[in-house]
Amino acid sequence: MxxxxxxxxxxDHAVIRxxxxxxxxxxLTGGRFSETTAxxxxxxxxxxxxxxxxxxPAGTLAGVSAFQLHFGSVDIHTxxxxxxxxxxxxxxxxxxxxxDLAPGGIxxxxxxxxxxxxxxxxxxxxxxxxxxSLIGNYTVYPVEMSKLVKNACESLDVPKKTxxxxxxxxxxxxxxxxxxxxxEPTIRWLKEKFAKQPTIIEANIRALNAGYxxxxxxxxxxTRYIVGKAKLPSGTYRNIHGNYATALGFVAAAERSGMxxxxxxxxxxxxxxxxxxLSAWKQFGVKTFQAEDEIAGIASTIGAAYAGSLAVSATSGxxxxxxxxxxxxxxxxxxxxxxxxxxRGGPSTxxxxxxxQTDLLQALFGRNGEAPIPVIAAATPGDCFYAxxxxxxxxxxxxxxxLVLTDGYLANGSEPWRIxxxxxxxxxxxxxxxxxxxxxxxxxVKRDKKTQARPWAIPGTAGLEHRxxxxxxxxxxxxxxxxxxxxxxxxxxxxxxxxxxxxxxxPLHVYGVEEGDLLVLSWGSTFGASRSxxxxxIKEEKSVAHxxxxxxxxxxxxxxDILSRYKTILIPxxxxxxxxxxxxxxxxxxxxxxxxxxxxxxxxxxxxxxINRQLD
Amino acid sequence: xxxxxxxxxxKLTRKxxxxxQMVRWCPGCGDYSILAQVQKTLPDIGVEKENIVFVSGIGCxxxxxxxxxxxxxxTIHGRAPAIASGVKIxxxxxxxxxxxxxxxxxxxxxxxxxxxxxxxxxxxxxxxNNRIYGLTKGQYSPTSxxxxxxxxxxxxxxxxxFNPPALALGSQATFVARAIDVDGKPLQSMIRRAxxxxxxxxxxxxxxxxxxxxxxxxxxTDKKTKEDTVLHxxxxxxxxxxxxxxxxxxxxxxTPKVVEIGEQWSESDILVHNEKDWIIASxxxxxxxxxxxxxxxxxxxxxxxxxxxxxxxxxxSHAVSQNQKADLNSLLGSGDTWTVE
Ligand code: SF4
Numbered sequence: 001m002x003x004x005x006x007x008x009x010x011x012d013h014a015v016i017r018x019x020x021x022x023x024x025x026x027x028l029t030g031g032r033f034s035e036t037t038a039x040x041x042x043x044x045x046x047x048x049x050x051x052x053x054x055x056x057p058a059g060t061l062a063g064v065s066a067f068q069l070h071f072g073s074v075d076i077h078t079x080x081x082x083x084x085x086x087x088x089x090x091x092x093x094x095x096x097x098x099x100d101l102a103p104g105g106i107x108x109x110x111x112x113x114x115x116x117x118x119x120x121x122x123x124x125x126x127x128x129x130x131x132x133s134l135i136g137n138y139t140v141y142p143v144e145m146s147k148l149v150k151n152a153c154e155s156l157d158v159p160k161k162t163x164x165x166x167x168x169x170x171x172x173x174x175x176x177x178x179x180x181x182x183x184e185p186t187i188r189w190l191k192e193k194f195a196k197q198p199t200i201i202e203a204n205i206r207a208l209n210a211g212y213x214x215x216x217x218x219x220x221x222x223t224r225y226i227v228g229k230a231k232l233p234s235g236t237y238r239n240i241h242g243n244y245a246t247a248l249g250f251v252a253a254a255e256r257s258g259m260x261x262x263x264x265x266x267x268x269x270x271x272x273x274x275x276x277x278l279s280a281w282k283q284f285g286v287k288t289f290q291a292e293d294e295i296a297g298i299a300s301t302i303g304a305a306y307a308g309s310l311a312v313s314a315t316s317g318x319x320x321x322x323x324x325x326x327x328x329x330x331x332x333x334x335x336x337x338x339x340x341x342x343x344r345g346g347p348s349t350x351x352x353x354x355x356x357q358t359d360l361l362q363a364l365f366g367r368n369g370e371a372p373i374p375v376i377a378a379a380t381p382g383d384c385f386y387a388x389x390x391x392x393x394x395x396x397x398x399x400x401x402x403l404v405l406t407d408g409y410l411a412n413g414s415e416p417w418r419i420x421x422x423x424x425x426x427x428x429x430x431x432x433x434x435x436x437x438x439x440x441x442x443x444x445v446k447r448d449k450k451t452q453a454r455p456w457a458i459p460g461t462a463g464l465e466h467r468x469x470x471x472x473x474x475x476x477x478x479x480x481x482x483x484x485x486x487x488x489x490x491x492x493x494x495x496x497x498x499x500x501x502x503x504x505x506x507p508l509h510v511y512g513v514e515e516g517d518l519l520v521l522s523w524g525s526t527f528g529a530s531r532s533x534x535x536x537x538i539k540e541e542k543s544v545a546h547x548x549x550x551x552x553x554x555x556x557x558x559x560x561d562i563l564s565r566y567k568t569i570l571i572p573x574x575x576x577x578x579x580x581x582x583x584x585x586x587x588x589x590x591x592x593x594x595x596x597x598x599x600x601x602x603x604x605x606x607x608x609x610x611i612n613r614q615l616d
Numbered sequence: 617x618x619x620x621x622x623x624x625x626x627k628l629t630r631k632x633x634x635x636x637q638m639v640r641w642c643p644g645c646g647d648y649s650i651l652a653q654v655q656k657t658l659p660d661i662g663v664e665k666e667n668i669v670f671v672s673g674i675g676c677x678x679x680x681x682x683x684x685x686x687x688x689x690x691t692i693h694g695r696a697p698a699i700a701s702g703v704k705i706x707x708x709x710x711x712x713x714x715x716x717x718x719x720x721x722x723x724x725x726x727x728x729x730x731x732x733x734x735x736x737x738x739x740x741x742x743x744x745n746n747r748i749y750g751l752t753k754g755q756y757s758p759t760s761x762x763x764x765x766x767x768x769x770x771x772x773x774x775x776x777x778f779n780p781p782a783l784a785l786g787s788q789a790t791f792v793a794r795a796i797d798v799d800g801k802p803l804q805s806m807i808r809r810a811x812x813x814x815x816x817x818x819x820x821x822x823x824x825x826x827x828x829x830x831x832x833x834x835x836x837t838d839k840k841t842k843e844d845t846v847l848h849x850x851x852x853x854x855x856x857x858x859x860x861x862x863x864x865x866x867x868x869x870x871t872p873k874v875v876e877i878g879e880q881w882s883e884s885d886i887l888v889h890n891e892k893d894w895i896i897a898s899x900x901x902x903x904x905x906x907x908x909x910x911x912x913x914x915x916x917x918x919x920x921x922x923x924x925x926x927x928x929x930x931x932x933s934h935a936v937s938q939n940q941k942a943d944l945n946s947l948l949g950s951g952d953t954w955t956v957e
Binding site: 467 | 685701928934942949957
């Protein structure tokens with residue numbers, strides 16, 4: 001037989017999904033592949049998908065944890081519709097994820113986990129590696145990962161359990177070989193992470209190499225894939241996750257405004273990483289306060305803002321509900337602060353580790369009384385940085401609480417992010433009132449003409465002693481006032497001040513035809529799927545366009561005009577039509593909603609199909 | 617704040633601390649007296665007026681900040697301790713006061729009260745305890761006695777009341793004291809002690825609500841009875857009370873009882889107060905609601921423990937000194953990076 005060489009195939013993008021038991025380290029494996037392929041120069045988007053339970057019983061369907069990544073030499077906006085390659089570390093992982101795999105896709109399997117016990121736990125009546133359910137439909141590579149890592153680590157003095165745990169690195173090695181990715185960044189990373197445990201480093205490196213060599217020497221895998229560099233705008237990049245970007249945006253805002261950052265919050269999935277990240281940045285003077293509950297989280301934030309800090313907090317839907325009353329106080333007392341809601345599946349505890357866009361109306365209206373709050377939503381993991389930064393700037397400039405909406409997908413997902421220079425971020429300053437040494441009575445509601453913001457008179461400033469609170473106040477003096485006309489005036493003034501923020505909002509960018517049959521109007525994390533759907537259809541010369549809202553309250557000034565130029569406005573949302581409701585109530589346009597509440601991000605194909613149905 | 621130098625502080629008077637707002641409590645309410653004592657005390661604590669902040673929640677007592685010519689924040693029901701925590705952490709130089717009531721601080725805001733106490737943030741809590749809900753017009757409160765007949769409990773309340781000093785001690789409070797609204801001098805001295813203490817000070821003030829719970833404390837304020845019902849605590853002194861100090865507290869196998877000084881008992885048998893002794897404070901706290909024992913007023917407990925915001929400042933200074941080059945650009949560009957030409 002002649003010596004076989006590997007085939008190579010060029011792809012402009014590929015989707016990989018790693019799936020295994022919660023204890024199999026799939027998030028780590030996916031994360032390492034993403035970091036590596038980012039450094040190589042791919043554009044990418046990731047979607048971690050893990051169960052709410054920390055460790056559901058091993059081998060069960062409930063315990064399956066997965067990580068999907070989409071990378072390419074082309075613009076990547078979504079984590080991909082269907083995986084081309086599925087790594088299944090046990091029968092349960094195969095069972096849960098096989099239905100998503102692209103026809104003819106590749107499956108890499110840890111054969112050693114396909115035991116009678118695990119097959120039964122996954123509900124398989126016969127072994128799919130032996131019956132004909134996979135053959136012909138997919139390319140299946142059963143690899144004895146557990147056995148191979150055992151062999152690789154034979155001479156090492158490490159417990160059996162530890163060796164078994166390295167099998168995810170073996171899988172990663174196979175994928176690195178398959179996609180021509182270097183192992184060095186991961187080796188470097190292992191050495192840093194386990195600096196104090198040299199045998200663990202060694203075991204993991206051996207497993208990684210075993211995987212890589214399995215690809216190159218066994219000739220069982222026939223094809224290697226080449227995915228070239230993406231044509232990203234020039235600059236220095238890093239791979240960034242949404243929650244990290246949010247935290248980074250806060251520190252950047254504090255540094256650029258010269259204010260000290262205070263974060264008061266209560267741990268909640270999927271927002272806690274923002275607290276973790278900020279608590280590790282004490283060298284920037286960041287004060288983090290883990291409060292006793294969600295209410296104390298915002299209450300302490302209000303207190304810190306009142307005292308002159310750049311005060312922020314993050315939570316998820318149920319936490320925002322608990323913060324509602326205090327947000328009303330922040331509206332009434334005109335306290336500048338920023339609250340991030342990392343939206344998850346609801347209602348109630350719902351689906352804590354999954355994403356949804358179901359809190360838009362809660363963010364806009366979920367308070368007693370007329371309590372308008374500006375709302376900005378981040379579009380991508382990297383945009384979480386700019387959304388939180390901009391929220392801080394607006395909060396301080398207009399003396400108002402601001403809500404930032406992100407979601408579980410943005411929070412845990414990642415993408416290459418062009419690192420901005422600090423100097424290029426817009427500067428802003430708190431308008432602290434200077435001390436008053438004369439004896440004139442200080443007027444705490446003497447407003448700025450342009451922004452209608454009250455002066456920020458912080459405790460510790462001589463001569464400005466005054467009282468604020470949650471009771472309605474006189475428009476001119478700030479003193480408690482129950483007069484009906486004054487109340488109407490104040491209700492209007494609060495609304496107008498928020499509306500006035502439109503002067504600070506960039507005009508809406510329209511991608512695609514300037515007028516035509518259909519405009520996709522998206523907000524939040526549906527940006528990616530919408531943009532790839534529209535760009536696909538533009539290539540087919542359809543009369544479509546895409547506009548994306550970052551500010552949802554207030555809406556950009558030019559929105560009405562833009563909407564009026566299309567016959568149909570399609571609004572895709574992972575809710576039952578919350579933005580649709582708002583747009584229909586605000587503009588006389590033909591709105592069609594595309595609404596799926598499956599606690600998963602949209603696939604771009606779903607949006608393409610929906611647009612095509614509308615255009616027919 | 618207590619150790620702040622008094623040099624350079626212009627001598628202020630009670631008037632400087634009164635705002636121009638009309639006081640709107642019911643005439644005769646115990647709150648008036650408390651307000652007066654606070655206004656009389658503040659000129660002497662050595663803190664500039666602009667560095668004083670009063671934070672309150674909701675209830676009759678929570679209107680307090682409006683009447684003080686300092687910084688004041690009248691917030692929402694029960695949340696004053698959490699808001700005050702943010703104020704103090706943001707600016708540890710401020711003297712932060714929380715004014716709350718038995719409903720505000722122990723019912724709707726109970727969680728925040730216990731947590732601020734355990735953290736030992738350097739603020740002063742003045743808890744006006746009138747054992748009733750005043751502003752919502754007369755429902756029983758978490759300190760109303762069992763069987764309290766009120767608007768919401770026509771046949772008597774069914775829940776056992778909180779014992780505020782015991783609750784505070786159980787929450788790891790480092791300063792627990794009690795005073796009575798109409799007893800001006802002792803109240804003033806407790807306000808001063810609360811201010812001097814570094815850490816969270818918990819001062820329970822018995823306050824008469826003459827509209828909905830009049831006479832709740834009359835046995836402690838009535839000239840005829842008060843000598844026999846009130847025990848004024850003094851650190852290092854035996855716990856004597858009554859006319860001519862002829863009664864005392866004797867600890868018989870861990871059980872406190874009242875004895876008469878005379879043939880059987882002498883002063884040396886009487887329990888000596890020690891503010892730093894948690895066991896004694898705990899015993900004293902359980903005099904509350906007991907008819908056979910006097911009501912202790914004064915400092916039950918005062919110890920020095922690490923203060924939350926001090927430790928936070930230390931951690932930050934440590935992190936700053938370890939990271940001389942902490943600048944925004946290096947943080948933005950941290951981690952694995954790559955360059956696209
Ligand atoms: S209702 Fe009672 S507590 Fe409230 S102001 Fe009147 S007397 Fe004072």
